[in-house]
Amino acid sequence: MLKKFTFLLLLIVLHLSVTGQDPYYTKDRNLPCVSKKFSIFVHIVKDSLGRTGITAEEISKHLMEANKAFEPICISFDFCISDTIADYSYGYIDDFIEVGLLTSRFQKKRRINLYFVDSLGAAGPNSYSNFNGINKPDSCFMLVPKNGIGLVHELGHSFGLLHTFETRFGKELVDGSNCLTAGDFVCDTPADPNARPDNNCYFVYPLPDDNNDYYKTEVGNYMSHFFCAHCFFTTRQYEIMASNYLNSNIKLW
Numbered sequence: 001m002l003k004k005f006t007f008l009l010l011l012i013v014l015h016l017s018v019t020g021q022d023p024y025y026t027k028d029r030n031l032p033c034v035s036k037k038f039s040i041f042v043h044i045v046k047d048s049l050g051r052t053g054i055t056a057e058e059i060s061k062h063l064m065e066a067n068k069a070f071e072p073i074c075i076s077f078d079f080c081i082s083d084t085i086a087d088y089s090y091g092y093i094d095d096f097i098e099v100g101l102l103t104s105r106f107q108k109k110r111r112i113n114l115y116f117v118d119s120l121g122a123a124g125p126n127s128y129s130n131f132n133g134i135n136k137p138d139s140c141f142m143l144v145p146k147n148g149i150g151l152v153h154e155l156g157h158s159f160g161l162l163h164t165f166e167t168r169f170g171k172e173l174v175d176g177s178n179c180l181t182a183g184d185f186v187c188d189t190p191a192d193p194n195a196r197p198d199n200n201c202y203f204v205y206p207l208p209d210d211n212n213d214y215y216k217t218e219v220g221n222y223m224s225h226f227f228c229a230h231c232f233f234t235t236r237q238y239e240i241m242a243s244n245y246l247n248s249n250i251k252l253w
C-alpha cells in the first residue's frame, strides 16, 4: 500500500514538474473546453489611394495564429464578412476620441469587430481593444495594424486579461505573495516591471522590487508588451478567458 502511495506521489510530483517548467505545455493542464467558433466581423480601413493593404489570405493567416493560441480552450476564430472603410482619416488613429468615432460608426452588434488600420499612435503601443469586450454586446472591438501584430494580445484583453505589468491595483512583488490582490491578479504570471525589450528582444531591467528581489519576467507571455516574443498564455490566463465567456450573460456570434 505504501509503495503504491509513494508511486502515486511520484507521478503527481513528476506531472507538476513537467507542467510547471514549460509554459508552452498545455496538453495535461485540464483546461476548460469552450467549444466555440467566433465569426469575426472584419473592417478594413483603406489608405488615401483607396488600397486595402491587406488580403483575405493575410487576414486568415493572422486568425490562424490566434486559433493556435486559443486552441487549448477550444476557441477558434473565422471571418466570413468584412467591409472596407473608404474614409482614410480612420487609417491613422491618434487618440481615444478617434477610436470612439470609428467604432461608433461602423461597429456591428454582438460580434467581435476587428478593425485593420494603418497605424495607431497615442491610443496604444500598436494596437487597441475594449477590455472584456466579450461581455459587452455592442462594443467588443479591436484595432490592429495590417501586419496583424498585437491581435492575440488584444484578444486576451477582449476575453478579460490584464497586462502582466498592470499596476493600477498595486505592484506585484517578485515573490508572488500579493499576486491575488495586485498586478494582473494572475498568480502564474511572474511580476513584470514593463521593461522595454532590447534590440534582441531580451528582458533587461536592473532594478529590484520593493523587497529587493530582482525580476524574472517571462517575455513570451501574450499579455506583456514584448511583442517581439509573444508565444503563450499561462494556465490561469486560459481559465480566466474561458470562464469570462462561459459566465457571460450575452453570447457573441
Ligand SMILES: [Zn+2]
Pocket (backbone or CB within 6 Å): 153, 157, 163
Ligand atoms: Zn495591451
